[in-house]
Amino acid sequence: MRDYHLSKLFFDLQTPAAAGEYRAHRDAVLARYALKPEVRAAIENDDVATLAPLVNAYLLRFYFLASGMPEEEFLRRIRATASKAHG
Amino acid sequence: MANLVGIYAASHGPMIVRSWNALTLACKGAITAGFDELGNRINAAHADVLVVISPDHWVNFFMDNLPAICVGVGETHAGPPEPWLAAYPHQQMAGHAPLAQHIVAQAFARGFEPSVSYQLALDHGFCIPLWKAGIAPLPAIVPVVINTVEPPFPSVRRCYEWGAVLADTIASFPGNTRVAILATGGLSHSIGEPTMGAIDEAFDRECLQHFATGEREALFRFLDQRMQGAGNGTAEVRNWLAAHGAAGARGFDLIHYSAQPEVYVGCGFASWNAIAAPETRSQ
Numbered sequence A: 001m002r003d004y005h006l007s008k009l010f011f012d013l014q015t016p017a018a019a020g021e022y023r024a025h026r027d028a029v030l031a032r033y034a035l036k037p038e039v040r041a042a043i044e045n046d047d048v049a050t051l052a053p054l055v056n057a058y059l060l061r062f063y064f065l066a067s068g069m070p071e072e073e074f075l076r077r078i079r080a081t082a083s084k085a086h087g
Numbered sequence B: 001m002a003n004l005v006g007i008y009a010a011s012h013g014p015m016i017v018r019s020w021n022a023l024t025l026a027c028k029g030a031i032t033a034g035f036d037e038l039g040n041r042i043n044a045a046h047a048d049v050l051v052v053i054s055p056d057h058w059v060n061f062f063m064d065n066l067p068a069i070c071v072g073v074g075e076t077h078a079g080p081p082e083p084w085l086a087a088y089p090h091q092q093m094a095g096h097a098p099l100a101q102h103i104v105a106q107a108f109a110r111g112f113e114p115s116v117s118y119q120l121a122l123d124h125g126f127c128i129p130l131w132k133a134g135i136a137p138l139p140a141i142v143p144v145v146i147n148t149v150e151p152p153f154p155s156v157r158r159c160y161e162w163g164a165v166l167a168d169t170i171a172s173f174p175g176n177t178r179v180a181i182l183a184t185g186g187l188s189h190s191i192g193e194p195t196m197g198a199i200d201e202a203f204d205r206e207c208l209q210h211f212a213t214g215e216r217e218a219l220f221r222f223l224d225q226r227m228q229g230a231g232n233g234t235a236e237v238r239n240w241l242a243a244h245g246a247a248g249a250r251g252f253d254l255i256h257y258s259a260q261p262e263v264y265v266g267c268g269f270a271s272w273n274a275i276a277a278p279e280t281r282s283q
Helices: A004-012 A016-024 A026-030 A037-044 A048-054 A057-066 A071-085 B025-045 B097-108 B124-132 B156-171 B201-213 B216-226 B232-246
Strands: B003-010 B049-054 B069-072 B076-078 B092-094 B115-117 B140-146 B178-184 B252-260 B265-272
Touching: A004 A037, A004 A048, A004 A057, A016 A026, A026 A037, A037 A048, A048 A057, A048 A071, A057 A071, B003 B025, B003 B156, B003 B232, B025 B124, B025 B178, B025 B252, B025 B265, B049 B097, B049 B124, B049 B156, B049 B232, B069 B097, B092 B140, B097 B140, B097 B156, B124 B140, B124 B178, B140 B156, B140 B232, B156 B178, B156 B216, B156 B232, B178 B232, B201 B216, B201 B232, B201 B252, B201 B265, B216 B232, B232 B265
Parallel strands: B003 B178, B049 B140, B049 B178, B069 B115
Antiparallel strands: B003 B265, B069 B140, B076 B092, B252 B265
């Protein structure tokens, strides 16, 4: 099930200006979105595994690129979600 | 009436541009060879208008409203908004509003109800093939978005049928305009999923074999059974299906295929060298 507000945040951060503002003033940007507390916490913790089921995979990948996570680290974390899912 | 002068397909993986300088010579060579031959064929067709079928990668549409199919009816289209495509040579591209409006009107009369947009920005899905294939001069572009990014997606059969309708509507456009179709995306790839980076080469090769064989029902069954498991990006094969439908499932000619893990994509380039008569498309 998609989380609309999380998806909207990731969608809006696609412009360089918005991404720059996010990196500089993350709390202020997050406050504009009606995020559930647990979703906001997952964002603040770069919790790929919690966020992945809630948002389109393209937007997920884009968000972590825009927020500065190296590609190799994102790949490690997203691949780990499969390991967890399969026990 | 207008002439459908060519039907083509190409992959469009972003890493082809974003990571170009870091790619191995072998990878660059394979992709360049595919795009070069594709460009040679498109340029030789001397199309006045190119109908480009691609997904929208969260540029024009969001979850507020996600059309299954959208036709760009604007006089112009904006270039790609992705910062890493800043070197793309066209900040604006000419559209062909009369043909686009004709396609939409005729589609409604033939059982399809595409949405329309008067103002589209064309993302990497449209622009990487146009750029890397060296299509010059750039024809007027009629963009057609098929949603292959966020479910629910149109069925594979529906995408094929949309391609057949597209070809028929082009053929009924008054005048002697030369029109070509370019479908972009695929083949197998996975983005932002646990399988990210995986390419299902067995799927790709079997899929291409089905295109070559031209047996539609077998192709539909294969895709219904295997496409979803070959990675989320593989949904873009729906665009190839539309091209296949426009050609009446005939004349598929593979230009190049190779699995390219460096760009995360099974890279395919193809054309359809037999333009089907209208009565064969819907059979």
